[in-house]
Amino acid sequence: MNEELPTDLSALDPTQPPLAFARRVAGVRSAAAGVLRRRRNGTPLAMLAHWRAPLLAALFLMMVISAVLLRSVQGDAGIDAVGTDEVADAMNVSAVLGDGDDQPAATPAEILLGGYEQP
DSSP: OOSSSOOOOOOGOOSSHHHHHHHHHHHHHHHHHHHHHHHHHSSSHHHHTTHHHHHHHHHHHHHHHHHHHHHHHHHHHHHOOOOSSHHHHHSSSHHHHSSSSSSSSOOHHHHHHTOOOOO
């Protein structure tokens, strides 16, 4: 449609006029000089230390969300909130190795589900 007359994009060139472009570059460099100086003089450990508070806040938030989700799943499934007895039974040596008779060893799913298979 416009093959005969190519579009002139020279008005979008940020380097024109050269003096205005040089002033913009100088302004950006002077505005960023302080930050760049701090980054140059800082160690990688200091840079990571600046992220300590946001990372700890994110970790705490993820812990709270996980706890709420686990509580809601336990409530929906009708499972007691304190299931330490089941975990202790599942971690029992006889539950993992068997009772010493010729019964097949329990699978990890059977151990975790307490012998109840999910349909």
